[in-house]
Ligand code: 3HC
C-alpha cells in the first residue's frame with residue numbers, strides 16, 4: 001500500500017488511516033490508498049466493520065487543489081466514494097480537525113459519521129469557484145435537507161460538529177480518543193444489527209415549492225458576479241429533481257464547467273496567494289521572531305482606537321498614549337461603544353466586551369511604554385509630529401522593542417532616522433476601519449531587520465489580518481495604485497463622462513463601489529486637504545483645482561454631509577445623482593475651455609484599470625512589492641477587488657499583458673503623463689508573451 005494510507009485490524013474492526021500531511025488532501029496516492037485499504041478491509045475476515053480516519057491533525061480537508069488543471073489520474077474521487085458506499089461492510093467515518101470538500105464527501109460515502117466535539121465539516125469548494133464534485137451536492141441534500149445543503153454549499157463555511165449533529169450530518173459526538181471511540185461505535189452498530197445507511201438510497205425533498213427560486217434571489221444580492229454559487233444551486237436542485245445517478249452526472253457537468261472557468265482559476269490563485277504572501281522572499285521561515293506580549297499605541301484617534309481593538313480581540317494587552325485626557329477618554333469611549341454595538345448584534349457577549357476593555361489602558365505619559373514590545377504610532381500625519389514621537393520612543397522604549405508607524409504617506413526611512421535603532425523601525429499600515437479591514441501593509445524600511453519583518457508578519461496573522469510586506473514609497477502598494485485610478489476617473493469626467501458612468505463601469509467589473517462613491521465614503525475633504533498641502537508645497541500636478549476640489553470647497557464632503565459627488569437621504573447610504581454636481585462639472589469644463597465628448601464604457605474601463613496595472617508593474621520593478629501575487633492580495637483585501645478576477649495583476653494576465661501594454665503606449669502617445677509612461681517590465685512581458693505571474 002502507498003505510505004499515504006495504512007490499513008490495520010484493531011479489535012475486530014478494519015481501520016483505514018490517511019497520512020498525508022499537512023491536511024491529508026486527497027491526492028492520487030491517497031485516493032489509491034483509500035481504495036486499496038477498503039479492498040483489504042473487505043477481504044479481511046477478522047474485520048466486522050471498517051473505520052476511516054485521518055492521521056495527524058485532521059480528516060482529509062479536501063481534494064488536492066494542486067492537482068487541479070492537470071490531467072486527471074485514476075482512481076477518481078467519485079469512484080473511490082462509490083466503492084465505499086457500495087461496500088459489503090459497514091463503514092464509519094471518524095472525524096477530527098476539518099472534514100472539508102472531498103473529505104466530507106468521503107465521509108458522506110460512509111454509512112455513519114462520528115466526530116470529536118472540536119471537529120468541523122464543510123463544503124468550501126464555492127470559495128475556489130467550484131462546487132463539490134464528488135457527490136457532495138447530491139448526498140448532502142439527501143442527508144441534511146436541500147435548504148441546509150444550499151446554505152452550506154453556496155456559502156462554503158464550515159459547521160462545528162455539534163451543529164452538524166443537529167443537522168443530521170454527524171451521527172454522534174465522541175470523546176477525544178477518536179480511533180478507539182470510532183471502533184467501539186462501529187462494533188456497537190454491528191452488535192445492534194444496525195442497518196447499512198447508503199445516502200444514495202435516501203430522498204431529497206425541497207422544504208417548500210419556492211425554495212430554489214427564493215434562494216436564487218438572495219444569491220443575486222449576496223454573490224453578485226460570482227458563477228459558482230449559482231452552479232451550486234443548480235446541482236442541489238438536481239438532487240431534488242433527478243434520480244441519484246442522473247444527479248451525479250449533472251453535478252459532474254457543472255463541476256467541469258466551473259473547473260475550466262476563468263473565475264475558478266482566479267479563486268484558486270487567490271487561495272494559494274493568500275498563503276504565499278505570508279512567506280516574505282529573503283526572510284527564512286526559521287528567522288527568529290521577537291515576543292510581543294504587550295503593545296503600546298500612540299494616538300487614540302480614528303486609527304489608534306481601531307488598531308488597539310485588534311490586539312485586545314487577540315488577548316494582547318494594549319496601552320494607549322494620548323496628549324490630553326479628553327482625547328484619551330474619547331478614544332476609549334469610542335472603543336467601548338464599538339464593542340457594545342457588536343455585542344448588541346449578538347456577535348460577542350457583554351462578558352467579551354468587559355474582557356477586551358480590561359486589556360486596554362490609557363496614559364498621558366511615555367514612561368508607561370517602558371515595558372512594551374511593540375509600539376504602533378498613529379498620530380497626525382505630519383513629519384514634525386512623528387519626529388517628536390519617534391525621538392521620544394527611542395529614549396523610553398526598551399532595547400528590542402519594535403517601533404512601527406501607521407503613516408499612509410510619509411517616508412518610513414526618514415521616520416527610522418529619528419531613532420538610534422532604525423533596524424527596529426517599520427511601518428504597519430492598517431486600513432480604516434482598522435478593526436474591520438483585513439489588509440495590513442507591513443512596511444519594510446531600508447534598515448528594518450529580518451526578525452522585525454518576521455515578527456510583524458506573524459503578529460498580522462495573530463490579529464486576524466492578511467499581512468503583505470511592502471517597501472517604502474508614497475502610498476505603498478494600495479494607495480499608490482488607487483491614486484492613479486482616482487486621477488484618471490476625475491479626468492474622464494472632465495472630458496465628458498459622468499461620475500455615474502465611471503462608477504457603474506467599475507461596479508460592474510465587480511468592485512463593491514465605484515471611485516466616486518468611494519470618495520464620498522472616505523470624505524472629499526481628505527483628498528482636498530492632501531492636494532492643498534501638495535499645492536502649498538509647490539507640487540506642479542496639484543496646482544489646479546479639480547472639480548472634486550470645487551465640490552469640497554462648497555462643503556460637500558460626501559456621506560457625512562449628505563452631499564458630495566452624490567446626494568444622500570438622511571440615514572441612507574445609497575448614492576443618488578445630484579444636479580448640483582452636474583452644474584459644478586459643467587462650469588468646471590467651461591472654465592477650462594473643454595467641450596465634453598462621448599466617452600465609451602470601454603475607455604473608462606481601460607483608463608481606470610490599465611493605469612493601475614502600469615503602476616502595479618512599476619511597483620514590481622522597484623521591488624516595492626516582491627511578487628505580483630502580493631499586489632493581488634493588497635487589492636482584494638484592501639479595496640474589494642473582485643475575488644473571482646484574482647486581483648489586479650492576475651486580472652491583467654487574463655486580459656493579456658500585450659493588449660494592456662499596447663493601450664498604455666497609445667494613451668502615453670495621445671495624452672502623455674508619467675502615469676502612462678509604459679513600465680519597462682510591462683513592455684518586457686508583452687514582448688516575451690508572458691504574464692506577471694510568469695515573471696520571477
Ligand atoms: N490541497 C492542497 N493543498 C492544501 C489544501 C488542499 N485541499 N488545503 C491546504 N493545503 C495546503 C496549503 O496550501 C498550505 O500549504 P503551504 O504550507 O505550502 O502554504 C498547507 O496545506 C496548510 O494550509 P493552511 O496554511 O491553510 O493551514 P490552516 O491550518 O490554516 O488551515 C484548512 C487548514 C482549514 C484545511 C485550510 O487549509 C483550507 O481551508 N484548505 C482548503 C480546503 C478546501 O478548499 N477543500 C476543498 C478542496 S476542493 C475539493 O475538495 C473538490 C471536491 O469536491 C472534488
Ligand code: NAI
Nearest residue numbers: 299300301302303321322323327378379380381407408432
Ligand atoms: P486622528 O486625527 O483621528 O487621530 C490622531 C490622534 O493622535 C489624535 O487623537 C491626537 O490627539 C493624537 N496625537 C497627536 N499627537 C500625539 C502625540 N504626540 N502623542 C499622543 N497622541 C497624539 O488621525 P487618524 O485618522 O487616526 O490618523 C492617524 C495616522 O494614521 C496618520 O498617520 C494617518 O495618515 C494614518 N492613517 C489614517 C487612515 C485613515 O483612514 N484615517 C488610514 C491609514 C493610516
